[in-house]
Amino acid sequence: MSSECLSVVILGAGNLATNLAVAMAAAGLEIRQVWSRTQSSAARLAGMLGCRWTTDVTGLDDAALYVVCVSDSAIASLLPQAVKGHEGAVFCHTAGSVPMSVFEGCGVRDCGVLYPMQTFTRSRIVDFGDIPLFVEHSSPRAASVLSDVARRLSRRVMEANSETRGLLHLASVFACNFSNRLYALAGQLLAGRGIPFDVLLPLIDETVAKVHAIPPAQAQTGPAARGDANVIDKHRSLLSGEKEMLHIYEVMTKSIMDGRDKF
């Protein structure tokens, strides 16, 4: 089956669903319908795509591929309803932490996962071309359809089983969610003095530019990497009134010091 004319139904209308659907449409796939629990979300995304929408998961249009982009905890309950009447189609979900076993007992034979390793915001449409896309599948037919779709979306398509994908998701929580939280905490420290967050941006940008060129373990700088106990003690006393930040400071400082011994 060529994906040129592949018809797709998107289930979900959140950050990932929006970005994925827009990228699929741009890649020449036929987005036939959007389902969302809420009418306004379904209508919004369908409007962007110029396709039909519904809030009734038991009355989905026929399509070759159904892409389930809902929150991890909603996938298991949604699948059996969505599959009913479309058992011959290919179904996939897009969640890092949900294993293939979620499809068991749903009545679908050709199924799999398309996991894009990226952080998505509805209002920021990102270029899928460079996003690593990890594919898993239950059958040769699912493999063919999902790999074909993945290659139309991205230049970086890899296979990953459920266990590896879970680890990829965990790694992305460290690299993305946790580092973003550190930015927020750094901003909070400065906000108390009326200093805007954006004074940190050149530093943040350079930190990232470095790890494009050298491995992060080698790029490590700062008082913990130097073992500078004086500065570390000064920081501890600055944080003495901020229990949560002090705890993070201790844990991360120890981790950097432990890391020094390994590299």
Next chain:
Amino acid sequence: MSSECLSVVILGAGNLATNLAVAMAAAGLEIRQVWSRTQSSAARLAGMLGCRWTTDVTGLDDAALYVVCVSDSAIASLLPQAVKGHEGAVFCHTAGSVPMSVFEGCGVRDCGVLYPMQTFTRSRIVDFGDIPLFVEHSSPRAASVLSDVARRLSRRVMEANSETRGLLHLASVFACNFSNRLYALAGQLLAGRGIPFDVLLPLIDETVAKVHAIPPAQAQTGPAARGDANVIDKHRSLLSGEKEMLHIYEVMTKSIMDGRDKF
């Protein structure tokens, strides 16, 4: 005094000294001499700048400005030796965590700090133009010289006293050193499966691109931000053999959850 013809001696030849000296030379200042404790470092940086070098801090050349770019803990012991015979010059250091009081008893009247909020690597020469430069000074003359030099180096010059500068340095440890450590840990998780670190780069890039556009507290995504206990429990079990990473996971997850209540 115009900085057009300002003569400068640089003390230190490390990551910051190298970047600052190159930027000062490019800004038209006359770098007259480099001092470093080790001959090879002094000769290397002097070679880049085409100036003299020495390893004898008691025999520095005469200059209008002496810039002390050595490790925080070395500043206090180096200063009295460097000042001797050059008491009429302006002295500054470049350290985030070292207060102005370090100059007390050194015999110099016109002194201050030029603190660039950036992470420096000797092998990566960065553009100083966008780096926030924080200035502190002991006298109108020091203010005039240091502000003039700062404005020649950067478009983002601000004043900050020692207390605020210490806080800026602490914020930069969170935003830069700690986030880099998270990248290293994420890479470690993937290395165990033979997955290269660079699959994380699009995610890391987008995380940073987001905080250029929206405040990090609003940009927060991931299982902790969604309160997704299922995914968090899966991550905990994946990390059950990695005590240090599990600890970081718990602390950062709690911090993100606490942050949700505030925004």
